[in-house]
Each structure stands twice: as structure tokens, then as C-alpha cells.
Amino acid sequence: MEKRLIKKNTLTGIAGKMADEFKVWAPVKQEENVIFSPLEKNEQPFFAYLNSKNAPKQIFFPHTETLMKYTSTPKGMVFAAEENKADKTVLFGVRPCDAHSFALLDMLFDQEKYKDQYYINKRNNTTVITLACVEPPYATCFCTSVDGEPVDDKGADILITDIGDNYLVEFVTPKGEKLANYFGETKADAAAETKKKEIAEKAKQAIKSKIPAxxxxxxxxxxxxxxxxxxxxxxxxxxxxxxxxxxxxxxxxxxxxxxxxxxxxxxxxxxxxxxxxxxxxxxxxxxxxxxxxxxxxxxxxxxxxxxxxxxxxxxxxxxxxxxxxxxxxxxxxxxxxxxxx
Ligand code: SF4
Ligand code: SF4
Structure with missing residues (x-):
């Protein structure tokens, strides 16, 4: 699929523009923590983070959600399914390990035998934009032992990688490609892809914590x-x-x-x-x-x-x-x- 280049200083503006059309969840600073939260009007996302305090799974699988309502009447119980409403949502700047978790949760909530429509509806209405990990990781990161990588598109619709002067933007799925108009017109050249490969390999080598999972x-x-x-x-x-x-x-x-x-x-x-x-x-x-x-x-x-x-x-x-x-x-x-x- 297509790949583009964007200037480093444009990322926050792109997230802000998307917020006019979508509900945008992004990392924001809250005292000393970074958490995923819906962007308020004019709120700045914070992309210079290693990983968020909370896992963004709550977007698809909230802490609590109403499944249905009912009323007891003289003629018996009347049941009403709760409106299974999902806003058009963009999850902007999630780390590859958390995007990987969505691929794992899909296996359970969206399997052939059981379909969890509450989860599926939110998942289908959300575009996941992954921001690759290129900075030295936390000493506790061990994604490479469990089928992940710091630069990885598992569970993502768009993968963004910092390649120095620019970000390389890769559209991973047709859902991601639908947002291509937000990312300018500059096509990525072969040099950008080579640079990304080098950076991905370096990031992988930087994960020192390994377990025999x-x-x-x-x-x-x-x-x-x-x-x-x-x-x-x-x-x-x-x-x-x-x-x-x-x-x-x-x-x-x-x-x-x-x-x-x-x-x-x-x-x-x-x-x-x-x-x-x-x-x-x-x-x-x-x-x-x-x-x-x-x-x-x-x-x-x-x-x-x-x-x-x-x-x-x-x-x-x-x-x-x-x-x-x-x-x-x-x-x-x-x-x-x-x-x-
Ligand atoms: S393993 Fe640690 S975090 Fe988990 S329940 Fe026990 S004390 Fe709490
Ligand atoms: S390291 Fe593994 S078990 Fe621990 S919180 Fe992350 S995904 Fe869950």
C-alpha cells in the first residue's frame, strides 16, 4: 500500500484536524503520567512518550458498559437492548505493543463461534494509528519475546515511524488508507524505506529484556x-x-x-x-x-x-x-x- 512522508512538526496538527471529523483518542499528559483520553477541543496530544500509563483497550472494552435495560410491568418483563452506539473514532499514536493487543483481543471477541457486537462495533468504527517506538525503551519492555517488535504494524491501520527529519506514514489497511488525505501528498521514496528498516532493526536490538515465553x-x-x-x-x-x-x-x-x-x-x-x-x-x-x-x-x-x-x-x-x-x-x-x- 501507499507510503508518504510528513514533516515532524505536523503530527499534532493532523490529530487536531482529525478531531473535527472524528472522536480522537490520543496520549495526553496528566501530571507525571501519559494517558489515553479523548482529545478535548484545543487539547494538545503528547507524542514524546514511551508508553501510556493505561492500556487503550478501554476504547473497545470499557471498564463498565450497559448491555441492556429492562422494566417489570404487570404483563411481565419488558427488555430493551441498549443502543450499541460507536462514534467514528481515531486512536492516534498508540504504541505497537498496544496495537498488537487489539489483534489478540479480536481473536476472542470477534471469533467465528462467538461475536461480541459491543466490542466489534467499536473496533469497526475505529481507525488505529500506531506510532512506532524508536527511542530507547523502558527496561521493562519485552515485546520481542512475545511476537512483537518496536516498529510493527500488527493491529494497526496506519503505521507512523520517525525516520529523522520526517515521519514515514504507511497505510496498512484499506481503513487506514481512507485517511490518506490528512497526510499530504509527498510520496515516500526508497531512501525513506531503507532508513525505516535501519531504524526498526536498531529499535529491535535496543530491547534488552528477553523471556523464554x-x-x-x-x-x-x-x-x-x-x-x-x-x-x-x-x-x-x-x-x-x-x-x-x-x-x-x-x-x-x-x-x-x-x-x-x-x-x-x-x-x-x-x-x-x-x-x-x-x-x-x-x-x-x-x-x-x-x-x-x-x-x-x-x-x-x-x-x-x-x-x-x-x-x-x-x-x-x-x-x-x-x-x-x-x-x-x-x-x-x-x-x-x-x-x-
Ligand atoms: S501480582 Fe502484583 S499487581 Fe498483580 S494482584 Fe498481585 S500484588 Fe497486585
Ligand atoms: S507485560 Fe504482558 S502481562 Fe504484563 S501488562 Fe503487559 S501484556 Fe499484560
Missing amino acids: HEIKPILDVNFENPIWATIHGKCLACGTCTWMCPTCHCFDISDEVKGNDGVRIRSWDSCMFPLFTKETSGHNPRTSQKERWRQRVMHKFKYYVDNFNAIACVGCGRCVMSCPVNLDIRKVVEDIAKIK
Whole structure:
């Protein structure tokens, strides 16, 4: 597909212009953090960041969303589907690991057997513009161990790479190509593509944190009862931060809120780290301790997702590593599992 060059100082203006036509989610500075948020009128996006505090999955899979409403009437219950409305949206300046997470979430929410129209509607109405990582990464980034790269178009409709004086803009999908008119007329030449390849290779080499993520699936297959599970969870506080920050975690709870005759059915994020996650109405809880919960976290990411979709459900963003209050590091857990004989 076509490739163009734009001047470095034009990116913010392009995002602003798009905001006249679309709802634009972009990285913005909020005190010392960078977070993804819908751009307010005249608000400046902040592209000089390594990665955002929050994962932008909330655009397609919000913290809470209403699925339907109902009313109890003398003639019985009357149900009304919640309007499944999705604004025309652009997600501008997402990092490649987070865009990769969308490709992984698509496998679950938009699979042949089950179609989650709430997710699909938002995803279909959103154009994802990825901003490649060319600066030295966080020490906690490990995308190259889990099928990602710092300059990568997985999950993207447009890929933008800083190649020095200019940005190289690559239209990855027909959806991305529809926004070509925002990116000027200058076609990219062969020299720009060569430069991008050099920069991509350098960025890849700069990812120093590596884990044996692909080696542990056969080990997990036969080690559900291994004593190692009793050694991992010790300091875990069950706070759920790792799940909340993770771009690929997608477990949810469905609850009803009723007032008088009216009710709403709501879907909310949940976490396998919480004791209540698997507690049954009878009071029985099949995952009796944090040991079983941590095993589930590892199994889900590195075994069950591979079984179901042939993909590891981790993109190596390092958010859980940075945010865990007790420094429980999933990279170390994977390394320890890889050592099981
Ligand atoms: S962030 Fe750390 S302490 Fe909190 S649930 Fe996850 S592993 Fe446990
Ligand atoms: S498990 Fe941790 S490193 Fe992997 S995608 Fe989730 S937050 Fe990022």
C-alpha cells in the first residue's frame, strides 16, 4: 500500500484536524503520567512518550458498559437492548505493543463461534494509528519475546515511524488508507524505506529484556500440579493492578442493577487475581488461594490462549512489571517455569 512522508512538526496538527471529523483518542499528559483520553477541543496530544500509563483497550472494552435495560410491568418483563452506539473514532499514536493487543483481543471477541457486537462495533468504527517506538525503551519492555517488535504494524491501520527529519506514514489497511488525505501528498521514496528498516532493526536490538515465553507452553501442559505454583504468589496482595493495567486481560463480570421496576444489565472488568472472581453462589470457591489465581494468570496467557488461538496473550508492554506494588515480575515467573525439568 501507499507510503508518504510528513514533516515532524505536523503530527499534532493532523490529530487536531482529525478531531473535527472524528472522536480522537490520543496520549495526553496528566501530571507525571501519559494517558489515553479523548482529545478535548484545543487539547494538545503528547507524542514524546514511551508508553501510556493505561492500556487503550478501554476504547473497545470499557471498564463498565450497559448491555441492556429492562422494566417489570404487570404483563411481565419488558427488555430493551441498549443502543450499541460507536462514534467514528481515531486512536492516534498508540504504541505497537498496544496495537498488537487489539489483534489478540479480536481473536476472542470477534471469533467465528462467538461475536461480541459491543466490542466489534467499536473496533469497526475505529481507525488505529500506531506510532512506532524508536527511542530507547523502558527496561521493562519485552515485546520481542512475545511476537512483537518496536516498529510493527500488527493491529494497526496506519503505521507512523520517525525516520529523522520526517515521519514515514504507511497505510496498512484499506481503513487506514481512507485517511490518506490528512497526510499530504509527498510520496515516500526508497531512501525513506531503507532508513525505516535501519531504524526498526536498531529499535529491535535496543530491547534488552528477553523471556523464554515460547518455551513454556509444553511445560505448562504437564505441570498443573507442580510445586512451583506454591512459590510464585507469596507476596501477591490480590490488588488486581496487573490485570487492570494489562492491554490483553479481558475477563469481565455481568451484574444487574435494579431500582424499583427498572433495571440495567452491566458488564464490568473483573480480575482473576480477586478471590471473588470464581466464588460461586453456594459459597464454594474452586480457586481457594492466590496460588491457584496466579497459576490461572500464567496458564491463561501462556497456555490456554495458545491452545485456543495459537497466540500468547501478552504483548510485553511491561505495565504489570512496573505497576505491581510488591514487584512480582511476570518475566521472572516465566523464566522460573522454563527451568522446570
Ligand atoms: S499487581 Fe502484583 S500484588 Fe497486585 S494482584 Fe498483580 S501480582 Fe498481585
Ligand atoms: S502481562 Fe504484563 S507485560 Fe504482558 S501484556 Fe499484560 S501488562 Fe503487559
